[in-house]
Amino acid sequence: MAELGFEVIGVDIDPAKVEILQSGRVPFYEPGLPEVLARNIDAGRLRFTTSISEAAATADIHFICVGTPQQAGANAADLSQVFGSVQALAPHLRAGALVVGKSTVPVGTAALIADQLAITAPDVEVAWNPEFLREGFAVADTLHPDRLVIGVRGNRAEDLLRQVYAPLLADGVPFLVTDFPTAELVKVAANSFLATKISFINAMAEVCEAAGADITQLAEAIGYDPRIGNRFLAAGLGFGGGCLPKDIRAFMARAGELGAEEALAFLREVDQINLRQRTHTVNLALAALGGSFAAKNVTVLGAAFKPDSDDVRDSPALAVAAAIHNAGGNVVVHDPKALANAARVYPTLTYVEDVNEALANAELVLHLTEWPEYRDLDPGALPAAAKQRHLIDARNRLDPQLWRAAGWTYRALGRPTA
Ligand code: UDX
Numbered sequence: 001m002a003e004l005g006f007e008v009i010g011v012d013i014d015p016a017k018v019e020i021l022q023s024g025r026v027p028f029y030e031p032g033l034p035e036v037l038a039r040n041i042d043a044g045r046l047r048f049t050t051s052i053s054e055a056a057a058t059a060d061i062h063f064i065c066v067g068t069p070q071q072a073g074a075n076a077a078d079l080s081q082v083f084g085s086v087q088a089l090a091p092h093l094r095a096g097a098l099v100v101g102k103s104t105v106p107v108g109t110a111a112l113i114a115d116q117l118a119i120t121a122p123d124v125e126v127a128w129n130p131e132f133l134r135e136g137f138a139v140a141d142t143l144h145p146d147r148l149v150i151g152v153r154g155n156r157a158e159d160l161l162r163q164v165y166a167p168l169l170a171d172g173v174p175f176l177v178t179d180f181p182t183a184e185l186v187k188v189a190a191n192s193f194l195a196t197k198i199s200f201i202n203a204m205a206e207v208c209e210a211a212g213a214d215i216t217q218l219a220e221a222i223g224y225d226p227r228i229g230n231r232f233l234a235a236g237l238g239f240g241g242g243c244l245p246k247d248i249r250a251f252m253a254r255a256g257e258l259g260a261e262e263a264l265a266f267l268r269e270v271d272q273i274n275l276r277q278r279t280h281t282v283n284l285a286l287a288a289l290g291g292s293f294a295a296k297n298v299t300v301l302g303a304a305f306k307p308d309s310d311d312v313r314d315s316p317a318l319a320v321a322a323a324i325h326n327a328g329g330n331v332v333v334h335d336p337k338a339l340a341n342a343a344r345v346y347p348t349l350t351y352v353e354d355v356n357e358a359l360a361n362a363e364l365v366l367h368l369t370e371w372p373e374y375r376d377l378d379p380g381a382l383p384a385a386a387k388q389r390h391l392i393d394a395r396n397r398l399d400p401q402l403w404r405a406a407g408w409t410y411r412a413l414g415r416p417t418a
Pocket of ligand 1: 131132133134135136191194198231232233234235236237238239240241242243244305306307
């Protein structure tokens, strides 16, 4: 918003985060974001505070961007941060203000918030404006989105948001105006489709493996059909992160509450296919090591849930690393950016910053997050700590010929064994 020319105040309840941001640093890894942050702080358009009263007092538009994680022990979303921030904001709203939800919420939440605010702040409007950015591409996806969706109950909210996004509308970004429930559903429908696409190709990978076929060629071949498209067809260890897994689960839970459980029964299968890739990868690792992890040196390449991110929330890579560690393996984990976050979640694993050092004693290497630098590894130049060395490429991105030529056994998910 500051980059678009607005005066912006960011509010968070965590003073440490506010201090880091105010000093021009980003408390997580996101390419391009530090530059945007510094530029806008320097220009005087952007600052940060823990004081919601001070921030809200001068603002015309309030974006709610808090997290909606999965509830502990349940599939549903935990909305405490959404309702907490609305409650904190309510007493400070000026007449005519607009509250815009960006958080991913169960359908029906925007109406609840609007009804609540109507009691204490009757002149305030609510809109729902779901966020579609991908981690790793956050800046580009925000400034050049595929589309903007706003759910509104009245023209004034639409007019204000047309003003907010005027530069993007001038660039031709599609702008869809809907009611509240449609806008809320667009977000979870989009993420469910993406998750389904990944689990579809992973299901095909399971069949390929059983039949001796190659999933990478199959995916390329079906992807040329423009109705299918070649994006999001990378078979492998499956999806993780702070969005796709918890969003499909929360969507199923909400559909159940609405009496539409059957409509989303397929998402349970999508979730299970996804989780099965993790178990399958552990089983391939076990088979490569002759049936036991005990005292075996295993190196895991990648801890983040995907490359270009330091996010380890529901990371498939870390889940596999932890499973092998728990089964007795000596697991060493490398990642270019996510080691500090990984160490907070699984403090008992061994983390090594230098990739060559991480690989030095490996009997088995698992390629679990496809950072580009892992493609540049020269398997021939790696020290031979064991007589027989094994590679499992759970992201289907390394070159089988290169690794086999250097004396490694190469296994991938959904590809022929030799
Ligand atoms: C996702 C949505 O893409 C984004 O629109 C939404 O706003 C938030 O959730 P993100 O969580 O950043 O974004 O990650 P994404 O790039 O979608 O990848 C999700 C997971 O799927 C990753 O773990 C990735 O490794 C995996 N993936 C992706 C595959 O396994 N295969 C693919 O072909 C693509």
